[in-house]
Amino acid sequence: MTNHNKSRRSFIKTTGLAGIGLSVLPSFVNAEPFTAGNAFTQQPLPYDYKALEPVIDAMTMEIHYSKHAAAYTKNLAEACTAEKVDTGNMKLEDLLHSISKYSAKMRNNGGGHYNHELFWQCMKSGAATKPEGKLAAAIDQSFGSFETFKTQFTDAGKNRFGSGWAWLVLTADKKLSIGSTPNQDNPLMDISDIKGTPLLGLDVWEHAYYLKYQNKRPDYINNWWNVVNWEFVQKRYEQG
Numbered sequence: 537m538t539n540h541n542k543s544r545r546s547f548i549k550t551t552g553l554a555g556i557g558l559s560v561l562p563s564f565v566n567a568e569p570f571t572a573g574n575a576f577t578q579q580p581l582p583y584d585y586k587a588l589e590p591v592i593d594a595m596t597m598e599i600h601y602s603k604h605a606a607a608y609t610k611n612l613a614e615a616c617t618a619e620k621v622d623t624g625n626m627k628l629e630d631l632l633h634s635i636s637k638y639s640a641k642m643r644n645n646g647g648g649h650y651n652h653e654l655f656w657q658c659m660k661s662g663a664a665t666k667p668e669g670k671l672a673a674a675i676d677q678s679f680g681s682f683e684t685f686k687t688q689f690t691d692a693g694k695n696r697f698g699s700g701w702a703w704l705v706l707t708a709d710k711k712l713s714i715g716s717t718p719n720q721d722n723p724l725m726d727i728s729d730i731k732g733t734p735l736l737g738l739d740v741w742e743h744a745y746y747l748k749y750q751n752k753r754p755d756y757i758n759n760w761w762n763v764v765n766w767e768f769v770q771k772r773y774e775q776g
């Protein structure tokens with residue numbers, strides 16, 4: 537258990553807050569950097585529900601994290617029990633790499649859990665507006681410019697029919713690629729059209745934006761760029 541989780545648990549224990557929602561937790565309750573690894577459990581949100589306002593409203597964040605994402609994690613645990621996945625030893629990423637061998641429940645909820653854990657970390661209040669360093673150079677090289685990259689990624693999210701995700705992916709040959717996946721699929725999965733390590737993910741399910749943006753998904757995406765945590769994405773790129 538991490539120190540952060542320890543302190544969070546003791547904070548909840550001593551204040552009796554466990555049953556009344558996380559929106560009252562202070563901003564020092566941060567998650568460890570996202571590593572996926574064997575993380576089959578839902579990690580604390582790395583900021584308050586209201587931290588991303590006005591881009592994403594507090595109610596959307598609270599429902600998204602504590603209802604939708606929490607349900608994926610719970611259902612993933614059920615599927616792991618039913619299908620005898622040893623979550624103490626198996627890495628979540630390895631499960632996703634061989635997802636075609638498992639049930640639809642495992643695919644939907646394993647993806648749902650992984651994607652949301654990544655998504656929370658991909659955002660930050662008061663974030664830098666563009667990448668720097670090696671990632672900035674790689675984006676320029678791959679897409680021509682940061683603005684072209686943003687347009688292509690935005691289009692991937694806008695044009696995903698129904699529910700799904702837009703991705704910036706680092707492929708096996710260390711190239712950057714943009715794509716999208718349906719439902720809760722992701723580029724780690726062996727069944728995915730786009731494959732690689734997801735560096736940046738955007739949730740374009742209506743549950744991610746409907747309360748504030750209703751049917752205007754393009755407005756949600758355009759505003760979302762203002763809360764992308766480029767430091768986190770850069771770190772993932774450099775860790776390759």
Ligand SMILES: [Fe+2]
Binds near residue numbers: 600741744
């Ligand atoms: Fe979502």
